[in-house]
Amino acid sequence: MTYFEELEIGARETLGRHTFRQEEMIAFARLYDPQPFHVDPEAARRSHFGALVASGWHTAAMWMKFFIAYNVGSAKALEAKGGRMLEVGPSPGFTNLRWLKPVYAGDTITYATEAREKIATRGRPQWGLLKAYNSGTNQHGDLVIDFESAVLVARKGG
Amino acid sequence: MTGSEGPLEIGRFTFTRDEILRFARDFDPQPFHVDEAAAAASHFGGLVASGWHTVCTWMGLFVRANGAAAGLPPDHPAVLSPVGVGFGLEVLKWPAPVRADDTIVFFTEVLEARPSGTRPGWTIYHRRNSARRQDGTEVLSFELRHMAPAPTS
Numbered sequence: 001m002t003y004f005e006e007l008e009i010g011a012r013e014t015l016g017r018h019t020f021r022q023e024e025m026i027a028f029a030r031l032y033d034p035q036p037f038h039v040d041p042e043a044a045r046r047s048h049f050g051a052l053v054a055s056g057w058h059t060a061a062m063w064m065k066f067f068i069a070y071n072v073g074s075a076k077a078l079e080a081k082g083g084r085m086l087e088v089g090p091s092p093g094f095t096n097l098r099w100l101k102p103v104y105a106g107d108t109i110t111y112a113t114e115a116r117e118k119i120a121t122r123g124r125p126q127w128g129l130l131k132a133y134n135s136g137t138n139q140h141g142d143l144v145i146d147f148e149s150a151v152l153v154a155r156k157g158g
Numbered sequence: 159m160t161g162s163e164g165p166l167e168i169g170r171f172t173f174t175r176d177e178i179l180r181f182a183r184d185f186d187p188q189p190f191h192v193d194e195a196a197a198a199a200s201h202f203g204g205l206v207a208s209g210w211h212t213v214c215t216w217m218g219l220f221v222r223a224n225g226a227a228a229g230l231p232p233d234h235p236a237v238l239s240p241v242g243v244g245f246g247l248e249v250l251k252w253p254a255p256v257r258a259d260d261t262i263v264f265f266t267e268v269l270e271a272r273p274s275g276t277r278p279g280w281t282i283y284h285r286r287n288s289a290r291r292q293d294g295t296e297v298l299s300f301e302l303r304h305m306a307p308a309p310t311s
Contacts (some may be wrong), residue, residue: 003278031214032214032217032218033217033218033221034218035238035239035240035241037238037239043232043238045237046232048235048238048239055217057217059215060210061184061185061186061214062185064208064210065186065187068186068187088203090188091209092252093251093300094250095248095249095250096246096248097247097250098245098246099243099244099245099246123252143305147246
């Protein structure tokens with residue numbers, strides 16, 4: 001993430017990769033999505049998925065983890081170059097989230113974000129609104145999750 | 159079958175400081191979610207829960223509120239997949255923050271339900287889901303589409 005003025009529409013940034021391990025999938029799902037095909041490998045084998053799959057919320061929350069880590073990394077890089085530490089504002093929500101394919105134990109998901117639209121917000125001169133397309137793709141190149149977000153990004157003069 | 163009798167409560171949860179920190183350290187380590195001093199100095203004025211934490215808690219309560227009917231065989235779809243498969247959601251909003259020790263009440267409402275054309279015995283649902291603080295302030299709303307097996311057959 002860079003300053004609002006420097007964001008390039010259409011630029012796709014890879015945020016990071018994560019291999020979903022069975023133990024973490026089960027630990028997450030026990031708390032937040034305790035359906036048998038998310039928490040019980042034996043029951044999952046007998047379900048229509050045929051094997052344990054990650055909760056879609058786990059796949060989504062992991063995107064957030066990589067988004068934050070990526071922003072912290074690029075803010076530090078900017079600061080090292082003499083820029084100001086960036087702030088990404090809180091998110092009001094997102095739209096059009098789709099879970100397109102199951103995520104199985106051992107799958108490696110590559111998370112990405114792509115700038116789609118920049119909107120200068122009136123009355124908030126220090127921020128600009130960035131609309132982005134976010135995704136997770138598995139090791140076979142299949143899209144497993146995507147959604148659109150809107151986030152406030154600091155402007156240079158702010 | 160369309161619509162229902164309005165929002166149905168599926169459960170409540172108190173977001174303690176430790177719970178907020180635990181989730182946010184794993185998935186959303188922004189200063190106002192993981193650092194109490196930074197949160198106090200932020201525009202929130204104090205620690206707030208990650209929005210992903212709020213929506214994941216909704217899901218956990220939704221699954222627990224939809225247990226299969228007693229006496230079904232262990233391989234019955236309603237036992238293996240009580241709320242089935244999520245396709246996605248259209249608009250998710252976090253209109254107000256959830257603060258430490260807030261008790262949040264969670265709801266679901268069926269907007270539309272129709273039989274699956276490809277999977278006999280399963281129903282495709284369009285729901286409006288939400289969560290409120292006890293003073294009534296909405297902190298989460300989203301519309302979910304999913305396919306679930308009939309709870310009995």
